[in-house]
Amino acid sequence: MNRNYILLTILMLALATGTLFLKKTPNYNEIKPQKLLWEIIQPTRYVTTDQVAKMIINKDQTLELVDVRDTKSYEKFSLSGAINVPLDSIAATSNQDYFGLPGIKVVFYSNDDIAADEAWVLTRRLGYKDTYVMKGGLNCWIRTVIQPQQPSEDAPYTEFEKYHFRKGAQIYFTGANIEQGSAGKSKVSIRRKKKKAVAAGGC
Template identity: 55%
Template sequence: MNKNYLFLSLLMILLAGGLLLLPDRTNYSQIPPEDLLWDIIQPTRYVTTEQVAKMIIEQDPTLELIDVRDADAFKAFSLPNAVNIPLDSLLSPNYSDYLGIEDMNAVFYANDDMLADQAWVIAKRLNYSGIYVMKGGLNCWIKTIIQPAPPPETASLDAFDLYDFRKGASIYFTGKTITAPKSDNKSKVIVRRKKKTKATAGGC
């Protein structure tokens, strides 16, 4: 047999074998800025505190809450079943298996949007899908879920629905005793209200 063929075969095996030894390429540089901007301006990357509350109450198995504040803040107060991944250790290999789980919706949150947004952009650059930011963060959570303020009398039915949901959620999360609504004609209105699926989406 010709020696050249032996040499070529060896070269080809070495080239292909070299591929096996190369580290995986990390394609950070390949997300074009246009695409990233497009993703960032999509409102769908936000979830509201009500949506999160609803998922927690319904024990949605696809929900994965990620608290990106530091460990002290996490210990002081956080949401049930949340994982603490401080922003500065988001890239640490200890936490890498929390992200990019198939069919899981990872929701980042911090005290406000800022840290969570930063974490979201990093995760996006790592090419993870199913990542969200809880709009308004824990401040909004306190304002809307833990201590909901009743809407003004003139507000729309949706606003009252939302308030009802928030009150219910508040009871769920804080263990407050139920304070029955005062028996004025407002309660009759509540009874007649139609249930709307959209009701659990509100602003902060």
Template identity: 40%
Template sequence: MNKKYVFLSAILVGLGIIMAFLPAKKYDVQISPKNLLLELTDETRFVTTDEVAHFLIETDPQVQLIDVRTPEEYEKFSLPGAINIPRDSLFNPNYEGYVDQEGIKSILYSNGTIYASQAWMLYRRKAYSNIYIMEGGLNKWVETILRPIEPSATSPKEAFELYHTRMAASQYFGGGSADVVSSASSGTKPTVKRKAKKAAKGGC
């Protein structure tokens, strides 16, 4: 079976389980399941770990990271400045306003890609915009940014250029030290610019 379809199936199964435990609530705006499935074929929702590293190093004010893992996992290890919004609390009033801000790109991440993808689908179902996923999650972050592997001697020039860029990023983030890429709980929360509620529309 095609790996892409296996991945999508895992997302959809997990999504159904999550929705079963989320509080019942009728949202003002919703994207139809058909359109949502079409969006799943669009790879532009993914952001690479290299791009995330660049955003963090440049302290881009228009980017925020959303850690959708459990609070316990978040406290042990997370990316600098990330906000913890667990998957079972995505629409908790305490977090309302952090996601779907005007002019702010929200990048979701977990240990891998599936859980962040499930959160992405829930947010898109509610018609949230500017929502992205860090492809590969923290596992990919460790592999490519914190502990990059030097290319073989026969690799092209571009591979070495990327390796040197990643090595510089690795040094910036502490070279794989969990103490440096630590919990954001000690930092200040970003300013929330609440978005005006949208007019009610039809949809399933």
């Protein structure tokens, strides 16, 4: 008998027996705290209500809206196409299929930022990428998209552009009537120039 074969057999047996005693350490796949903190202070994790409205109107297939409020509030009012994952069940195994889909942007929203922010931190800690928070939540949505305020006359041009977009979005989401411009009703006063006295004669 070859001595090497015997030694190798014993070694392999010992290693295989060793595997029986390996304790499986739970793997939470968490991201590092430093990285999480750094990402928390980045403004890039927010999307504005205007951006969300634009994506809904364009029927953007990469958008996944997640309402993190409770089911009752969700049933009362929610954004079109949103799914309901209450904050307290966001880490449940049954809800994990909603997150981490390649090419899909998950946007959390609640009445304000707070619950959505919590959901963002939880999912980020679970290791999911491409998650965002709708800045200002539904309160901001109502303020900006459903009831947009006309900017003051001296506001910059971009404010007016934004306002016009919001008015359009308001019509899209609420079916509000298109406001008739008052231009048709106002009278155009014609001011005639006074005839100047032409110097007569002369040369």
